[in-house]
Amino acid sequence: MTERPRRLRRNERLRGLIRETSLQARQLILPVFMQEREGREAIPSLPGVTRQGPQALLATAREALGLGLAGLALFPVLPEGQKDPEGLAGLDPEGLLPQSVRALKRTFPELLVITDIALDPYSSTGHDGLVGPGGEVLNDASVARLAEMAVMHARAGADVVAPSDMMDGRVGAIRAALDQSGYQEVAILSYSTKYASSYYGPFRSALDSAPRHGDKASYQMDPAGGYREAIRESRLDSEQGADFLMVKPALAYLDVLRILRERFELPILAYNVSGEYAMVKAAAERGMLDERAVVLENLLSIRRAGADAILSYHALDAARWLQQV
Ligand code: PBG
Numbered sequence: 022m023t024e025r026p027r028r029l030r031r032n033e034r035l036r037g038l039i040r041e042t043s044l045q046a047r048q049l050i051l052p053v054f055m056q057e058r059e060g061r062e063a064i065p066s067l068p069g070v071t072r073q074g075p076q077a078l079l080a081t082a083r084e085a086l087g088l089g090l091a092g093l094a095l096f097p098v099l100p101e102g103q104k105d106p107e108g109l110a111g112l113d114p115e116g117l118l119p120q121s122v123r124a125l126k127r128t129f130p131e132l133l134v135i136t137d138i139a140l141d142p143y144s145s146t147g148h149d150g151l152v153g154p155g156g157e158v159l160n161d162a163s164v165a166r167l168a169e170m171a172v173m174h175a176r177a178g179a180d181v182v183a184p185s186d187m188m189d190g191r192v193g194a195i196r197a198a199l200d201q202s203g204y205q206e207v208a209i210l211s212y213s214t215k216y217a218s219s220y221y222g223p224f225r226s227a228l229d230s231a232p233r234h235g236d237k238a239s240y241q242m243d244p245a246g247g248y249r250e251a252i253r254e255s256r257l258d259s260e261q262g263a264d265f266l267m268v269k270p271a272l273a274y275l276d277v278l279r280i281l282r283e284r285f286e287l288p289i290l291a292y293n294v295s296g297e298y299a300m301v302k303a304a305a306e307r308g309m310l311d312e313r314a315v316v317l318e319n320l321l322s323i324r325r326a327g328a329d330a331i332l333s334y335h336a337l338d339a340a341r342w343l344q345q346v
Contacts, residue, residue, distance in 0.1 A: 092133025
């Protein structure tokens with residue numbers, strides 16, 4: 022035998038010498054659910070994740086910074102009574118989200134604050150865009166709203182705005198609106214390759230934002246679609262001025278991540294979504310697998326597939342575990 026690959030796996034020094042993939046806290050972003058009420062409220066579909074009031078949010082930010090995370094991705098949870106069919110609460114500069122952004126940036130100027138651009142947290146329809154009379158999700162009217170929302174978030178101090186709505190042309194419209202308002206420095210993290218996935222279930226229970234009619238298949242991508250559609254969406258968002266691309270969900274779409282990594286220059290983030298988190302937590306709670314080992318393996322695999330950074334509900338735990346290894 023001339024080749025014996027096991028020779029380089031004989032001990033930790035040899036394995037460490039040739040290891041190609043790394044995972045570090047600075048590559049992790051924690052998605053956070055916020056509520057107006059002080060305190061922390063458990064989310065049954067996401068064990069270990071809470072809806073956080075203003076004080077709790079600041080405590081989480083302090084912990085995230087202490088552990089070396091890049092920052093937080095914020096998702097507001099609104100009571101049903103504040104939602105309406107057009108999601109107008111999403112444009113209120115005194116709303117929960119902009120107030121939280123201001124508080125975070127005032128206390129922790131160095132924290133990366135990423136805000137979600139879509140109507141679903143605010144809309145009584147549960148859809149990411151405006152809904153027309155026939156129940157269809159309107160594209161161009163929605164894009165105008167989303168661009169307005171992005172400027173409002175930038176004004177509140179968001180470092181990065183992240184359109185997750187999948188309307189056509191929104192990245193270009195958001196870039197133009199930000200630039201016109203003097204926010205050239207605010208970056209766009211486009212949810213460029215976002216699938217119509219059942220893995221978002223726990224997130225939708227957390228926000229109580231499941232679509233009230235129909236589904237999101239007319240705007241989010243078909244999981245059975247091929248790489249050409251993924252490439253096309255990424256190309257369009259790159260051309261329109263996105264600063265980062267994203268693949269979402271992560272684990273069931275690592276092949277898409279790899280293909281896009283090879284084709285595009287922009288940094289690519291992956292969203293390790295709520296259902297992916299819930300599966301690991303449920304199995305770990307039942308003693309079926311070693312949570313710490315599996316989480317670190319999943320995150321490492323997302324990095325190996327080509328993600329520069331990862332949004333994950335495991336981010337705080339992972340950062341803690343990384344300090345121990
Ligand atoms: C919607 C949005 C969703 C998620 C992030 N932004 C859900 C959806 O598209 O219905 C899901 C994230 C997760 O499952 O963790 N704008």
